[in-house]
Amino acid sequence: MVKIGLEVHVHLNTLNTKLFCSCSSNYEDKEPNTNVCPVCLGLPGALPVVNERALTMAVMVATALHMEISHILSFSRKHYFYPDMSKNYQITQYDGPGSTAIAYNGWIEINGKKIRIRRINIEEDPAKSIYPTGSILTSKYTLLDYNRSGIGLLEIVTEPDLENPKEARQFMEVLRSILEHLDVTNFELEGAMRADCNVSVEGGERVEVKNVGSPKDAEAAIAYEIARQNAALRSGVKIRRETRHWDSIRKVTVPLRSKETEEDYRYFPDPDLPPYYIPHETIDKIIKSMPELPESRIDRLIKQYGLDEYQAQVLVYQKQLADFFEEAAKEYKQYKRLANVIINEVQRRLNEREIELKNSKLSTEHLIKVLAMEDNGSISVKTMKDLIPKIIDGIDPEQYVIQNNLLIITDVTALENVINSVISKNIEVVRKAKQDPKVVDFLVGMVMKEVKKRANPKQVYELIQSKLREIS
Amino acid sequence: MDIEIELIRKLETLALLKLSEEEENNIINDIKKILDFFNTIQKAQLSDVEPLFHPIKSTHLRPDEVKNGLTKEEALANASSVEGGYIRGPRTGE
Ligand SMILES: [Zn+2]
Numbered sequence: 397m398v399k400i401g402l403e404v405h406v407h408l409n410t411l412n413t414k415l416f417c418s419c420s421s422n423y424e425d426k427e428p429n430t431n432v433c434p435v436c437l438g439l440p441g442a443l444p445v446v447n448e449r450a451l452t453m454a455v456m457v458a459t460a461l462h463m464e465i466s467h468i469l470s471f472s473r474k475h476y477f478y479p480d481m482s483k484n485y486q487i488t489q490y491d492g493p494g495s496t497a498i499a500y501n502g503w504i505e506i507n508g509k510k511i512r513i514r515r516i517n518i519e520e521d522p523a524k525s526i527y528p529t530g531s532i533l534t535s536k537y538t539l540l541d542y543n544r545s546g547i548g549l550l551e552i553v554t555e556p557d558l559e560n561p562k563e564a565r566q567f568m569e570v571l572r573s574i575l576e577h578l579d580v581t582n583f584e585l586e587g588a589m590r591a592d593c594n595v596s597v598e599g600g601e602r603v604e605v606k607n608v609g610s611p612k613d614a615e616a617a618i619a620y621e622i623a624r625q626n627a628a629l630r631s632g633v634k635i636r637r638e639t640r641h642w643d644s645i646r647k648v649t650v651p652l653r654s655k656e657t658e659e660d661y662r663y664f665p666d667p668d669l670p671p672y673y674i675p676h677e678t679i680d681k682i683i684k685s686m687p688e689l690p691e692s693r694i695d696r697l698i699k700q701y702g703l704d705e706y707q708a709q710v711l712v713y714q715k716q717l718a719d720f721f722e723e724a725a726k727e728y729k730q731y732k733r734l735a736n737v738i739i740n741e742v743q744r745r746l747n748e749r750e751i752e753l754k755n756s757k758l759s760t761e762h763l764i765k766v767l768a769m770e771d772n773g774s775i776s777v778k779t780m781k782d783l784i785p786k787i788i789d790g791i792d793p794e795q796y797v798i799q800n801n802l803l804i805i806t807d808v809t810a811l812e813n814v815i816n817s818v819i820s821k822n823i824e825v826v827r828k829a830k831q832d833p834k835v836v837d838f839l840v841g842m843v844m845k846e847v848k849k850r851a852n853p854k855q856v857y858e859l860i861q862s863k864l865r866e867i868s
Numbered sequence: 869m870d871i872e873i874e875l876i877r878k879l880e881t882l883a884l885l886k887l888s889e890e891e892e893n894n895i896i897n898d899i900k901k902i903l904d905f906f907n908t909i910q911k912a913q914l915s916d917v918e919p920l921f922h923p924i925k926s927t928h929l930r931p932d933e934v935k936n937g938l939t940k941e942e943a944l945a946n947a948s949s950v951e952g953g954y955i956r957g958p959r960t961g962e
Contacts, residue, residue: 411932418935428953429944433937439946448929470921477884479957494921525960532960539954542943660882670927 398622399602400564401556401594402614404571406581407521408453408548409588415520415548416444416487416669423543424585436520436546438483443668446471450548451674453580454498454518455682457550460574460689461513463502465679469672470495471518475662479538480522480545487666488519488551494665504574506566512555521547550580556594561618564593568611569713573690576715584754593642595621600628600635605649608642617642621649693718701731710739716753717743724760728767737767741784749788757790766793774803778849805851808859811843815859818842819867830864 411421417435434442451469458465472490489497502513523545527535552571558564572589575581581588591614596602605621608614625635640649688696690712697708697718711718721738728734742763746753766787770780779802783793797803805811818839819826829835836857843856876892876899887895937943940953949956 412934413930413932417937418930418933419937420934427940429955430940430953431937432943437938437943445928445930447932449932451929475882477882479960494919525957526954535959537959538957539951540957541954665921667922670922670924672929673926 397598398559399556399594399596400558400560400618402552402554402558402564402567403592403594404552404554404568405590405592406550406552406575407585407588408450408550408580409582409585410579411447411449411453411548413447414546415447415450415518417442417546419546421547423547426543428539428541428543431543432545437542438481438545444487444666446669446672447548450518451498451672452682453548453578454516454550455674455679456578456686457552457575457580458499458502458516459683459686460578461499461502461504461516461552463499463513463516465499465674466496467674467676468496469498469518469674471666471669472663473666478522479540480525482523482542482545486520486522487669489517490663491515492663495663504567504570506563506570509557509563511557511563511567514553514555516553517551519549519551521545521549556596561615561622564618565611565615568614570690572611573713573715577687577689577693579687584752593618593621595625597622597625597629597635600625601637603635603637604639605642606639606652607644609644613642613644616647617649620647624649690715697721701725701735703732703735707732707735707739710743711735714743720753720758720760724763727760728764730767730771734767737763737780737784741781742788745785745788749785751788756788758788759790762787762790762793769793769797773806773852776804776849776852779804802850805847806855811847811851811856811859812863814843814846815856815863818846819863826864826867830867836860836864 408415409421413419414421414436417433419431419433419436423431435444446469455465470489471487472492472495473485474488474490475485477484489495491497497515497517499516500514502516503510504513505511521544523540523542525532526539526541528537528539529535554567558567568589568591572581572583575589576583583589587609589610591608593605593608593614594602595605595618603621603625605617608617621640628635639652641652642649693712694705694708697703697711698705703711711721717738720742721735724734724738725731742753742758746756749756766775766780766783769775770777775783775797779797782802783796786796787793805814822839822842825835825839829839839860840853840857843860844851844853873892873896876887876895880887880892944950944953944955947955
């Protein structure tokens with residue numbers, strides 16, 4: 397039995413400001429150390445004040461994860477000495493005397509199974525470290541940019557209820573979808589979601605894998621770790637409790653130096669941040685104002701468009717696909733077919749190119765044109781599929797089809813000409829075809845090849861049959 | 869509670885400090901004195917008093933509105949070493 401637990405960190409990067417100061421939370425593309433103030437630089441005497449929308453977001457996420465929300469917002473200091481944390485403690489939440497996490501005891505359902513969520517902490521991000529040689533190991537010093545310091549984070553911790561790498565990936569995908577629907581995190585920004593994965597196999601101790609940056613990487617890192625631990629146990633090596641680092645380029649986990657144990661962080665309630673008693677009305681108001689969540693959207697897609705559950709889930713767990721589907725469904729009413737093409741063809745082609753829908757040039761208008769051309773018999777299924785990568789690149793499908801002679805040949809005379817030419821070149825085959833109907837299919841194949849599949853095979857079959865009758 | 873040299877050394881490690889033997893002995897004495905103060909406080913009868921973690925009852929929150937912070941020059945003014953706009957810190961690899 398494998399036990400997997402996740403600690404997922406997500407940036408509250410849709411906030412305007414940092415967690416405890418009024419510096420902008422948009423730190424990308426800024427000169428180093430130009431998005432800072434005494435609070436996020438950790439200067440002595442500077443006083444943190446909590447961003448009220450950070451609380452709103454935490455309450456929304458906790459509600460979406462079916463959690464019990466604390467009525468006190470309190471913060472603790474977690475002490476460690478590292479260049480990225482100039483005040484030598486991180487402001488976070490802690491379950492101890494005088495302090496509490498913002499929420500406890502929730503769950504997410506994956507394939508009908510409840511994955512329990514232990515708690516959510518609100519905390520600040522440290523500064524960004526740059527290693528002059530590019531490697532932490534060989535750099536003689538560290539360069540620090542405090543622009544990111546103090547950005548709000550949620551730390552979402554599960555119970556060890558996940559049993560395999562795929563489940564861990566699905567959990568992160570569902571969580572990502574929830575956060576996107578709540579508009580809490582913009583996942584296009586770098587480092588929006590990171591996970592630490594705790595993995596233990598039967599007969600070994602818990603190993604923590606840090607620095608996992610996406611659901612896909614979580615699946616790969618956990619699969620690697622399970623294989624590594626099992627191989628070690630088989631050869632008689634004990635699995636000790638340790639922390640490892642996921643190298644997403646080489647796709648391996650490597651050991652990290654041992655860090656302080658829990659008690660060495662010397663947590664205590666932050667004297668700079670008195671507790672805030674969250675009024676019941678505030679929580680009620682936040683819950684009432686929440687946007688549609690994935691669970692109810694899946695139900696709605698099934699009811700409103702007649703999709704099956706699988707289709708609705710695939711679309712909603714990648715919010716961009718669901719948004720695109722609903723936009724196209726305003727114009728194109730064969731909903732199940734639309735969903736299938738988006739899920740199978742569009743998604744596959746986007747994956748091949750490793751781009752997100754939002755970053756491609758695909759428009760609902762172009763996709764609808766392609767589907768309509770196939771519906772009215774102007775193009776074949778194959779052409780429809782071939783057009784998907786073209787429209788992802790922003791090419792107009794109608795023009796493309798004309799310019800590249802992809803329209804289906806329905807004109808009988810044109811088809812008969814091709815058939816006559818094939819027959820005249822294959823007299824021997826034609827003779828056999830008269831006795832054996834299977835050989836007719838061979839002739840159909842020859843004709844289809846000749847017209848580059850731009851004909852209806854059924855029509856070709858019938859035309860060949862009548863031709864054969866003529867010849868006899 | 870006995871304050872042993874091992875505890876001081878552990879705290880040195882955690883705080884990334886290296887103290888001289890003389891400083892270590894001084895600290896042992898200081899910490900003993902501090903803990904004695906707390907031992908006196910511990911004797912108070914408090915069984916029917918709720919623990920208090922902060923003298924202020926409840927704090928206020930801040931609206932999510934951006935305000936200008938420090939200029940780059942101000943931000944870097946107190947750094948002992950600067951390189952290309954970055955603050956230079958110690959190495960972190962082993
Ligand atoms: Zn700041």
